Amino acid sequence: EPEVTQTPSHQVTQMGQEVILRCVPISNHLYFYWYRQILGQKVEFLVSFYNNEISEKSEIFDDQFSVERPDGSNFTLKIRSTKLEDSAMYFCASSTDRGRTDTQYFGPGTRLTVL
Amino acid sequence: EDQVTQSPEALRLQEGESSSLNCSYTVSGLRGLFWYRQDPGKGPEFLFTLYSAGEEKEKERLKATLTKKESFLHITAPKPEDSATYLCAVQAYAGGYNKLIFGAGTRLAVHP
Numbered sequence: 001e002p003e004v005t006q007t008p009s010h011q012v013t014q015m016g017q018e019v020i021l022r023c024v025p026i027s028n029h030l031y032f033y034w035y036r037q038i039l040g041q042k043v044e045f046l047v048s049f050y051n052n053e054i055s056e057k058s059e060i061f062d063d064q065f066s067v068e069r070p071d072g073s074n075f076t077l078k079i080r081s082t083k084l085e086d087s088a089m090y091f092c093a094s095s096t097d098r099g100r101t102d103t104q105y106f107g108p109g110t111r112l113t114v115l
Numbered sequence: 116e117d118q119v120t121q122s123p124e125a126l127r128l129q130e131g132e133s134s135s136l137n138c139s140y141t142v143s144g145l146r147g148l149f150w151y152r153q154d155p156g157k158g159p160e161f162l163f164t165l166y167s168a169g170e171e172k173e174k175e176r177l178k179a180t181l182t183k184k185e186s187f188l189h190i191t192a193p194k195p196e197d198s199a200t201y202l203c204a205v206q207a208y209a210g211g212y213n214k215l216i217f218g219a220g221t222r223l224a225v226h227p
Binding site: 031044045102108109 | 146147149151156157158159160161164202204206213214215216217218219220
């Protein structure tokens with residue numbers, strides 16, 4: 001069964017450093033997403049991406065964040081200068097969004113720890 | 116503002132003891148309501164999508180139902196392997212067309 005994959009599973013970084021989180025969405029999906037979950041809190045939407053551009057972003061997704069689909073398979077989230085409060089699980093998701101159906105399938109997540 | 120509230124926050128059941136989890140929502144035009152299961156340290160695993168009031172979906176010991184204001188996830192004769200956090204999320208037609216708005220989840224523990 002196709003699934004979303006993410007690397008690395010755990011990333012430890014120093015405050016102020018840049019990190020890139022990587023995702024491989026399900027191959028025939030067209031919409032890609034990043035969500036995050038701070039420990040003990042709700043899953044929060046960050047950004048959606050379609051047709052090589054951002055279709056929507058949340059207030060959390062400020063200028064420190066960027067997304068890219070550098071090739072036909074990968075989807076990345078870059079945090080330019082990490083802060084302590086960026087420590088969270090980051091989940092990538094993808095969907096087909098054909099008509100009424102838009103089930104988003106999530107990856108296993110990357111745990112980001114900012115020291 | 117679109118909002119999702121889940122109750123209870125935590126639920127402890129004995130194996131075989133059926134129960135229901137609640138998801139109340141306020142949304143400006145419901146496009147879909149989703150149930151996910153999340154194990155500790157893992158990503159949400161898709162269970163069901165519901166689109167309109169009166170709709171029901173079943174999978175093994177789980178059954179999801181939808182009304183105009185809430186959804187229920189019924190668990191029949193649960194087993195210890197059903198222990199997880201169950202997340203409810205909604206998608207609205209207005210505003211963020213594709214984004215999911217999640218509730219805080221219900222942590223279910225099923226004991227033998």
